[in-house]
Amino acid sequence: MSENKNPGRGWNGKGYYIALILCAAAIGITSYVYHQNTAAEEEVLLRETEAIPVGTMAREEDIPVIATQPQPTQISQPTTPETTTQPTEKTGMKVQHPVSGQEIFGYSMEALSYNETTRDWRVHNGVDFGAEEGTPVCAAADGTVYAAYEDDAMGSTVVIRHEGGYTTTYSSLQEELAVSAGDTVSAGQTIGYAGSTALLETTMGSHVHFSVTHQNMPVDPAEFLSLGE
Numbered sequence: 311m312s313e314n315k316n317p318g319r320g321w322n323g324k325g326y327y328i329a330l331i332l333c334a335a336a337i338g339i340t341s342y343v344y345h346q347n348t349a350a351e352e353e354v355l356l357r358e359t360e361a362i363p364v365g366t367m368a369r370e371e372d373i374p375v376i377a378t379q380p381q382p383t384q385i386s387q388p389t390t391p392e393t394t395t396q397p398t399e400k401t402g403m404k405v406q407h408p409v410s411g412q413e414i415f416g417y418s419m420e421a422l423s424y425n426e427t428t429r430d431w432r433v434h435n436g437v438d439f440g441a442e443e444g445t446p447v448c449a450a451a452d453g454t455v456y457a458a459y460e461d462d463a464m465g466s467t468v469v470i471r472h473e474g475g476y477t478t479t480y481s482s483l484q485e486e487l488a489v490s491a492g493d494t495v496s497a498g499q500t501i502g503y504a505g506s507t508a509l510l511e512t513t514m515g516s517h518v519h520f521s522v523t524h525q526n527m528p529v530d531p532a533e534f535l536s537l538g539e
């Protein structure tokens with residue numbers, strides 16, 4: 311009886327092990343299949359996630375480029391016609407010499423020149439025209455008298471403002487002036503008379519010290535006077 315039981319138990323034991331092995335094998339196969347499937351699914355997912363951004367990026371690029379590009383060009387175009395015309399020499403301004411007389415001392419703002427009155431070297435911001443006492447001095451161009459005064463260094467002085475940012479100054483005039491600040495003057499109109507009131511230039515005798523500025527910067531009077539030629 312015990313023999314019957316033993317083989318039976320033996321078979322049962324073997325069968326159990328076989329069943330275990332089969333089970334293990336089955337688990338192994340299913341897990342392999344499962345892994346294969348998930349791997350395949352991941353691959354699909356990867357392909358899909360890769361494909362999505364490419365499409366959306368392309369679409370995103372298209373929209374803003376169309377929206378933003380034409381706007382700046384449309385805005386900037388109406389502003390470009392603005393052109394600033396600088397006050398040029400050829401404005402038709404009538405210019406003439408302020409006094410009949412020879413130039414006795416030249417304009418020199420870039421190099422020092424010797425001043426016999428002060429006995430030193432300095433710049434000279436104008437031109438000196440020699441003229442006898444009382445010779446009429448006239449406005450070099452149309453304008454408005456900005457100042458008519460006695461300057462400590464340059465004597466009786468008249469300053470006239472003109473169009474285009476020009477200013478002309480006449481110094482070493484006789485004390486009696488022909489105009490006052492605020493007067494409107496035209497080219498050729500007498501504003502004063504040649505004298506010798508400039509303490510900085512007494513050795514020159516009677517003369518007119520004539521200087522010009524453009525936008526408050528010194529200008530060679532010869533350049534300004536050439537506008538009238």
Ligand SMILES: [Zn+2]
Nearest residue numbers: 437438511519
């Ligand atoms: Zn001078």
